Amino acid sequence: MSWWTDRHFFLLAVIIYGASAVYSLFLWRKGFREDDRVNYGLLLAGMILQTKAMFMRGFSLKECPVHNLYEAMTFVDWTIVAVYLVIGLWPRLRYLGAFAAPVIVAIGVFALMPGLDPAHTDPPLLAANALVSLHAALTLLSYGAFGLSSVAGVMYLTQEHDLKFHKLRAVFALMPPIDRLEKITSRLLWAGLVLLTSGLVLIPWLLKSRPELHAGADPKVIWSGLVWVLYLALLVLHGRFAQSGRRFAWGAVAGFAFVVLTFWGVNLLSPSHRF
Amino acid sequence: MPLLVIGVSHHSSPVTVRERFAFPEAALPGALQQLRASGLAREAVILSTCNRVEIYAVSDLPESLAAVRLRQFLLDYHGLPDLPGGEIYARGGRQGLEHLFKVACGLDSMVLGETEILGQLKKAYQTALGHRHTGGVLNKAFQRAFHVAKHIRTETNIQRGSVSVGSVAVELAERIFSTLSEHPVMVIGAGETSEKTARALLSRGARSIFVSNRSHERAVALAQELGGRAVSFDDWAAEFPLIDILVSSTSAPHCILDRARLEPLMKARKHRPLLLIDIAVPRDIDPSVNFLDNVYLYNIDDLQAIADDYLKQRRDQIARCEAIIAEKAGAMMPAGADVVAAANGPLPGLGQANA
Numbered sequence: 001m002s003w004w005t006d007r008h009f010f011l012l013a014v015i016i017y018g019a020s021a022v023y024s025l026f027l028w029r030k031g032f033r034e035d036d037r038v039n040y041g042l043l044l045a046g047m048i049l050q051t052k053a054m055f056m057r058g059f060s061l062k063e064c065p066v067h068n069l070y071e072a073m074t075f076v077d078w079t080i081v082a083v084y085l086v087i088g089l090w091p092r093l094r095y096l097g098a099f100a101a102p103v104i105v106a107i108g109v110f111a112l113m114p115g116l117d118p119a120h121t122d123p124p125l126l127a128a129n130a131l132v133s134l135h136a137a138l139t140l141l142s143y144g145a146f147g148l149s150s151v152a153g154v155m156y157l158t159q160e161h162d163l164k165f166h167k168l169r170a171v172f173a174l175m176p177p178i179d180r181l182e183k184i185t186s187r188l189l190w191a192g193l194v195l196l197t198s199g200l201v202l203i204p205w206l207l208k209s210r211p212e213l214h215a216g217a218d219p220k221v222i223w224s225g226l227v228w229v230l231y232l233a234l235l236v237l238h239g240r241f242a243q244s245g246r247r248f249a250w251g252a253v254a255g256f257a258f259v260v261l262t263f264w265g266v267n268l269l270s271p272s273h274r275f
Numbered sequence: 276m277p278l279l280v281i282g283v284s285h286h287s288s289p290v291t292v293r294e295r296f297a298f299p300e301a302a303l304p305g306a307l308q309q310l311r312a313s314g315l316a317r318e319a320v321i322l323s324t325c326n327r328v329e330i331y332a333v334s335d336l337p338e339s340l341a342a343v344r345l346r347q348f349l350l351d352y353h354g355l356p357d358l359p360g361g362e363i364y365a366r367g368g369r370q371g372l373e374h375l376f377k378v379a380c381g382l383d384s385m386v387l388g389e390t391e392i393l394g395q396l397k398k399a400y401q402t403a404l405g406h407r408h409t410g411g412v413l414n415k416a417f418q419r420a421f422h423v424a425k426h427i428r429t430e431t432n433i434q435r436g437s438v439s440v441g442s443v444a445v446e447l448a449e450r451i452f453s454t455l456s457e458h459p460v461m462v463i464g465a466g467e468t469s470e471k472t473a474r475a476l477l478s479r480g481a482r483s484i485f486v487s488n489r490s491h492e493r494a495v496a497l498a499q500e501l502g503g504r505a506v507s508f509d510d511w512a513a514e515f516p517l518i519d520i521l522v523s524s525t526s527a528p529h530c531i532l533d534r535a536r537l538e539p540l541m542k543a544r545k546h547r548p549l550l551l552i553d554i555a556v557p558r559d560i561d562p563s564v565n566f567l568d569n570v571y572l573y574n575i576d577d578l579q580a581i582a583d584d585y586l587k588q589r590r591d592q593i594a595r596c597e598a599i600i601a602e603k604a605g606a607m608m609p610a611g612a613d614v615v616a617a618a619n620g621p622l623p624g625l626g627q628a629n630a
Contacts (some may be wrong), residue, residue: 163450166577168584171446172436179548180453238607244546244568 001157006060007117009053010074014108016046017081021105024098032173036094040085043104047081054078066136068118073111075137077104079144080151087148087184092176096184099158100151107147107260131206138199139224143259145192146231149185150256153202153249156181160246182245185252186238191232200224220270223262230255277368277608278416279338280375281345282322282329285385286483288362290325296353298323303399306352307408314346315501316596318410320403320417324395326385331375333412338367369608372416376600379420380427381434388433388589393424415607423603430599433592436585440468441475443585444552448476448520451548451571459483461518463511464525465497466553468575472522473501485518487511489525512536516543522552523559533561541567554578 020042027036054074057065057077081104088094110116159178162170176184203221216222234251237243243251283296298306303321310319330349334341342365366374377383377466384392400417403409405440409417428434437443445455452458460481465488473484484503488494491507498505506514515521525531532551533574541549551572553560554576558574 018367060597159450163447163571166573166580171443171581172584175450177450177453179451245548246568 004218006053006056007070007112009049009056010108011112013046013049013053014105014112016042016049017101017105017108019114020046020097021101027098029243031169032175036088036097036174039097039101039177040088040102041096043081043088043101044085046104047078047085050074050078050081063130064133064137066133066140068116069264070111070117071196072136072140073107073116074268075140075253076143076147077111079141080104080107080147083144083148084151085190092174092180092186095173095175096148096151096155099155103151111139131209135199135202135206138195142192142195143198143256143263145188145195146256146259149188149192150253152181152185152188153252156185156245156249157253158235178245182248184200184236185249186259189231189235189252189255193228193235196224196228196231200228218270220266223266227255227259230258277333277338278327278342278375278412279332279334279345279369280366280371281332281349281363282327283362283364284327284329284383286383287364292358292362293326293328295355296323296328296349296427297325300326301403304406307406309352310348311408313348315341315348317402318409318413320400320413322396322399322576326392327383329377329378331371331413331416332446333410341589342367343381369604372608373600373604375416375420376423376604377422377597380596380600381424382593382596382600386438387586388435388438388592389436390428393421397421404576418605419607423600426603427596427599429532429594433589433596436588438582438586438589439471439475439574440554440578440582441472443581444472444522444573445475445479446581447552447571447573447578448550449479450480451550452519455480455520456482458518458519459485460503460520460522461485461487461506461511461514462501462503462533463487463508463523463559464555465493465520466524466526466554469522469524470497470501472552472554473497473503476520476522477501481520483517485511485514512540514538518549519547520550520552521598522555526555527559528557531559532564534563534567537564537570539569541570547621552578 020039023039023042027034027039054065056070061067066075071234080100084097084100090099103158141188155175159170159175161167162173162177234248234255238248238251281291285293290558298321298563300323303323306321307319309319310316310330310332310379316330316334316335318333320331322329322331328349330345333343336344346363346365349363374383379393379396381388381390381392393611396417400409400413404414437446448455448458455476458481460473460476460483462469462484465486473481473486477484484498484501485506486494486496486498486501486503487506487508487510489508492503494505494508521532523531548569548571551560551564551570553572553574556575560572560574562572564570564575
């Protein structure tokens, strides 16, 4: 098995996530009427393989594997699955997996694209590297939380649409009530915002070891600040101004779509984040 | 020694007949004592509900004779003349056992798959057991029936979903709100269906109920029954910001709530989700309110459609349940025993239950 690299394990995990996504289509067609244990099991199996892959990469590098786009994407993917597996312990919330699986597969397939996993060439500067790892891990964890919040948002919009238009699935499906989905979306967004804030406040210390960089001119830092403001505005509008659940859910979905669609491009523009 | 079932049910007779056979709860021990003292039954359980009166017995007599004598006991006990039709049915041997299992599972109930009958059956059995009127055969049969009911509940969807308008309304509320206890309910129009719906909501945790009716006395009476508060019919909108669920069933000839009236009320409620259950005909609530954010409107037809679909789903499960019951009954009563029971011939002068 020595020829099996961490990427092979991750590929296997993505295949299992793919099986989960296909199975989710059947669950959708059947109206989510049975307890979703099979999907939970598939995502758990994929998660075990992915964890193995990430540990292999981490041990080989002797640092948290978050230093290129492949690693960043796998970390976000792992966060989404891990948080889902915890939330999915409650049977009524298990169908979140059916909505999450396509997102998890999409991120996984993107991570496996050629050219996103160049070999590490930077000499390790241990103290600075630990801080970089922490910064990257916190921000990527936050994107994972935002990702799962968008999945909860899609689930909310589905259930809300079914209730509004009197679809029988609204009653027959074993899905959580929409007020709980709204709370889950909100809590995941708050968790993501706290993690993102924690990651961003490390930037001044990171720049001490890279004096040639200027945070104010770095597109990635500006982009991160924009993401932070967007999510904060979404949460404030929801909490203070009684924004409707549907708009809030759309906000969570749109927010993560923005992150996913711009993440790679902004990294290419950023001198400090060019992998 | 096979089990024998004899009785009347909603399948075989109308309520005008069934009510004459009913055993008051307090009279059950005496009736069981009388039945056993007559030598007709070695063991006996009497089940008496609004939809059925049945005697489950084990007799030393040949099955056909026991059936005739038990039938006569049922008539004599209630001082009734003989019935010309097939109102009284009998089932013996394996058929009797399968009938017991079907009753326990709600397959023989008026509302298919309902669970109340299982509690009633358990109570009837406990009464007989407590007065030592059961023995090896009935104890085993009833214990197995309870086990089969549990098995069918977990393995099939025969008991899934709501088949009444009130319980469908509760299910809808539970698809919007996590816990009903935190979401006040308002009932406008104190009719029978709205009362049932309110009771269904109460039974699932709703606590705070406002009742409004054109006749304030009726509103006060219903509010007292439900443990809620009566609201003047002219002032119901003043309490609206407090509520999250509205059940409306007035006899008003026009809508009492339309979009123009609801929009400011929603603002006052800070746009919290609102479930509107309109069970009035003609409708009380203008359908256009459903276009407002966070408003979910269901009328009587919507609720009935959901209930009907649930019932259809339950009907689709009947064959599966019957297969399980046949398998369980077969395991308990081998084919040979059934042959012996069948050899006794059809039960003379008795109808067969339409289970």
